[in-house]
Amino acid sequence: MSLSAENLIAIRRQLHRIPEIGMEEFETQALLLKIIRAMPQAFLQIKTWKTAILVHVQGSQARYTIGYRTDIDGLPVTEETGLPFSSQHPGKMHACGHDIHMTVALGILSYFAEHQPLANLVFIFQPAEENASGGKQLYEAGALDEWMPDEIYAFHDNPQLPAGVIGCRQGTLFAGTCEIHAKFIGKSGHAAFPQNAKDMVVAGAAFVTQIQTIVSRNLDPIQAGVVTLGHFNAGTVGNVIAGTAQIDGTIRALTQEINLKIQQRVRTIAESIAAGFECQLELDLHQGGYYPVENDPQTTKSFISYMENTPGVAYQETQPAMTGEDFGFLLSKIPGTMFWLGVESPYSLHSEHLAPKEGAIIKGVTAMIGFLKQRQIEIKSK
CATH class of the missing domain: 3.30.70.360 (Alpha-Beta Plaits)
Structure with missing residues (x-):
């Protein structure tokens, strides 16, 4: 059964308790693998590279591969939220919302583990976004070669947007x-x-x-x-x-x-x-792998069209931000789109007080499942 909203919130809180610095995400990797292996395995293949996890979902008409990337590392920040599920690792915190990112990815994956997609899907649980260009390392090590996506997607949570709002734009999203x-x-x-x-x-x-x-x-x-x-x-x-x-x-x-x-x-x-x-x-x-996040015109046109025209999805065009993201390196190699998911907080990313609204999780999962289903139909019709 696909992970429910309640399941996802519980998972997010588990992940929030165990933040780890890039390339040291051993406990995080173990928890993610436990959750993924509990899903139906008929369509899934799993492999690891260092602390990364790659999950291949076999499509029924496998002429094309769509990638979905999430980052998994935390920051060297001492948490001050006072939440009952605060970090149990002193001096470390998911202060950039990567626990939200991972949880949304798991929600999407759980759906396609039960509902075989048309195209192949590759879910990339990537380490070291914050400190060591994990996306560049993974790519250059050849970890993606066997399952190289034809296009790829990812998001970053945004405290300034209302919970669940999808934000995107053509062109550059991040510097x-x-x-x-x-x-x-x-x-x-x-x-x-x-x-x-x-x-x-x-x-x-x-x-x-x-x-x-x-x-x-x-x-x-x-x-x-x-x-x-x-x-x-x-x-x-x-x-x-x-x-x-x-x-x-x-x-x-x-x-x-x-x-x-x-x-x-x-x-x-x-x-x-x-x-x-x-x-x-x-x-x-x-510079490492921190290239500008420049959205591909075609995938982004499809993404924005779906989000703008789908009932129940709140979409907002956003302006470029001078924040950095190593997904830019992957976009320099693979066409794709990055977007924002609103999590509505008075505190900024990297703040020791950041507490994203968890209601955004299921909205992000639902929107991306719908888009990926629609995108596969578009690709099939070409």
């Missing part, structure tokens, strides 16, 4: 991100003798100042990008010239082209600062 780690290495010295030192506070300050010109002077004003430097560490005491400066930040852009352009400007500026201040530079621009 691509890139970490900036810059270390300038000069020579420390006495404050009274600056000529004998190479001051990395001044070099770092010049870097911070010049970085601010990238968005304002290197990008088309109608193109979106953000460069934020959130960490600057240099020196020890006020009368000693700092010999090193460590500066860390992030790049956000709505297209990969703009992200790469900003990365190049960061590199050029950093290298120019190092040359000008006669110091060494260690620069790491790390």
Whole structure:
């Protein structure tokens, strides 16, 4: 029997109690496998890769494969919700709602475990979305090769949308991100003798100042990008010239082209600062798998049409967000669509107080089962 709303809420609470950091989701994987193996197995094949789980649902007319991805990791956040099913893992929490993501995926899977689909379906329970580009790792390891989807779908919960509302848009949903780690290495010295030192506070300050010109002077004003430097560490005491400066930040852009352009400007500026201040530079621009989440035009047109025109589904067009998501890497390889599921909370994603409304779960499950059934009919008729 397909998982009921009550079953799903109970599962979500079990998952919420056991958040784990990316690539360490052993307890989560074990619970997911237990639930999946309790479903009818006639159409299912299950395999694992590290802490990931892949479930193949055999279609009755298997000419096409549709993927559905959910992330499974938590965050290094100490929960402050006061819920009776709060995290039992100190210093860890499902503060980004991945427990909701997993539960919706299980609800959809339980339906198709009992009702054989026309197309093949592949459910991807992916680790390390938050910290280690788990989607990129899984893809590049070849874990998907046997069951490579022809198109793929995923969602992220959204505290700003009413519970159960589906949000989507054509084009970019989430920004691509890139970490900036810059270390300038000069020579420390006495404050009274600056000529004998190479001051990395001044070099770092010049870097911070010049970085601010990238968005304002290197990008088309109608193109979106953000460069934020959130960490600057240099020196020890006020009368000693700092010999090193460590500066860390992030790049956000709505297209990969703009992200790469900003990365190049960061590199050029950093290298120019190092040359000008006669110091060494260690620069790491790390994007990993956090590409922009750029929705495919055709799959997204089909998705939006279904959600807009189906009674009982509340749909809302949303604006792009500068948050990052490693589903962008999978979308760079496989056409597909990412969407929002409203969970209505006064607290933001990653907040220690985030408590999504659980009524969104069954609404998300119902909407996606309906869409996947409709999508398979569309594909069959082509």
